[in-house]
Structure formats: structure tokens, C-alpha cells
Amino acid sequence: MPFPQTEVPGRLQAELMSRGLRMTRQRRTILSVVETAKQHLDAAQILRHARKIDPQIDRVTVYRTLALLKRHGLIDELDLMHMQGEKHFYERRPQRDHIHMACLRCGKIMEFESDLFDRLKGQIQRDCQFHIVVTRLEVGGYCSRCRTAKPD
Amino acid sequence: MPFPQTEVPGRLQAELMSRGLRMTRQRRTILSVVETAKQHLDAAQILRHARKIDPQIDRVTVYRTLALLKRHGLIDELDLMHMQGEKHFYERRPQRDHIHMACLRCGKIMEFESDLFDRLKGQIQRDCQFHIVVTRLEVGGYCSRCRTAKPD
């Protein structure tokens, strides 16, 4: 569910190279992990997956590569309402922004695209004369399966 | 102990007491700091302000009290797009949710209420059958004064 299947693998690598950045073995590995991820991964999970491909990779390189991708707007950083500690999660930046909903009971993460959200961003840019670079809308609550039995 | 015990309790204090929670000297102090804050404060800043009133207060007590207020939905936790490291900021939960905009150049934080945002939340609850407890919409970009001279 995280990523649209219409995306071509290797797009991140192509983007970085077109920006004149060096394509190292480690970066290729980390990029492929991020690109093929089936859920939102944190830095430690990305490291673990990358080490299955290249066991020598250091966690510092993962942090640096994620910072690079974020700086170039190729990935988005998520907090997922801090439900799993203070980790940050990452996903390839989609063509269209989406909302992340986190169920406070079962922990499920759902995604939702909305025309109202797009219009809201337009309103912000217009009414506040604010040039939007990145947005993060996270919602905590109870999913349909959990809402009948909410705690206190 | 030099503390205004007879003072009329603030809304936060009243809320906690109505929930049957013990009102300690430390909690009164921290609550008053949060309630009278003029900007978004992080835990360390709240501790510093609280120690001006009661120098004995420990930082652990600040963390525990903030967790308590958050658990009871009386304050909201903000990331402010991680512009100042990984700290979290806090503000009293307002009657109406608002959006936080962070200028990536000058660091200014702006707030914005929007009917579209309220409608978007309604749409999420309806279309996703998701019971919303808390939302966090943060936007990073360039404010009107900085947008003419954006870096790289």
C-alpha cells in the first residue's frame, strides 16, 4: 500500500545521478532498500535490510544517505505519532501527498489521499503567502475495527 | 514554600483535578508554566521556567507531567518539522485545531486555522471510518519574507 506500483525501480538512483552525485555501492544498496520497501521503515530496519545485500554497510552511512535523500526531497520523514518511540520512518516521496492515520490501539498505519488536502495546501500557500516545500499530516485515533472497544 | 496556593486554579489544573488526579506542588508549577507560555516550549525550556518558581523540580517530573497531560488530551505535542533537532514542543490543546508552518530559512513558526482543515478531518472520519483523537499538520517551506531568497 505504501507506494504506487507504477513507479519504475531505480528512479531514486537516476534522480541522484542527474543531480551530479556520486553513486557508490552503499548508496545503490540503500536506495534499493528504500525503493522496494513494502512498509514504512526506520533507519535501523533500513540498515538491517541493506546488510542482507552488503554486510559491510555501516549505520552511519544509512543516516547520511537518508539525510541526503531528504535534503533532495526524494523521501519523506514520518513520525507516525511517536507510537513506536522516537524513531523516524521513511518513504519515497509520492507524486501526491497523502495523510497517515495511526490506530492508537492496534498500531495499524493507513494512508489516505484527499482532494480537500490538496485544496488546503493551496489555501495555505495563497492566504499565508507561504511557499510549501514539505507537509506532514498525521492523525492518531481508532480504526474501524478498534473504535468499538476504545480504552479509557 | 513560596507558592500561590490560594490562586484560582487554571483550566489545566481544574481539568486534572476533575479527573481525580493528585494536585502536587510540582504539577501546579509545571501546569502554570505550560498555561502561561507565550511560545511553543520544549521539555528543557519548561523545566527551566518551572525551576524559576520551584528550583527543586526534577526534569523527570517534567517528562512525567507532560506525558500525563498528553495522555489526557490536554496538551499537544509538536515536532515543528525537526528544525531544532529531535526535541518535541508542547502547547495547550486549543478549542480548534490549527496548522503549524515552519519557515526553513528563518525558523519562524506560524499558525493557521482553516475551515478546509476541519472539513478534511470530517472527511477522514467519514470515508475511513476512523475515529480521530489527535491530529498534527506541520508544513515546512518559506515564509513571505524569505521566499524571494531561497537557498539551493
Next chain:
DNA sequence: TTTCCTCTTGCAACTGAGTGTCAACAGTGT
């Protein structure tokens, strides 16, 4: 007011994500 129970605090030690430094290494263009 005093007692008593229970919740809360303070301290210290700990966790764990993320950063800074720097020598060695390896892309990339020539």
C-alpha cells in the same frame, strides 16, 4: 489532627537515535 494508603517525586543509571571527527577509501573525469 493524626493515621494510613497510595500515588508521586528525585535520583542515578540507563537506553537508543542520531551526530562529529578523521584517516582511509573509492567514484568520476581526464
Next chain:
DNA sequence: ACACTGTTGACACTCAGTTGCAAGAGGAAA
């Protein structure tokens, strides 16, 4: 192949936040 320069890995470090526990203090009942 060479040289230039950006990148990596190892290690130590930072720093926000947490945990465990003994001592302290709300608060209600006696």
C-alpha cells in the same frame, strides 16, 4: 592509470527521553 575530491567506516560522543527504586507527600478517613 591518475588525481582530485567526495564518501565511508570506526569510534566516541551527545542528548532527549526512560526505568527502577527508596523516600516523600497528597488526601481521605478516622
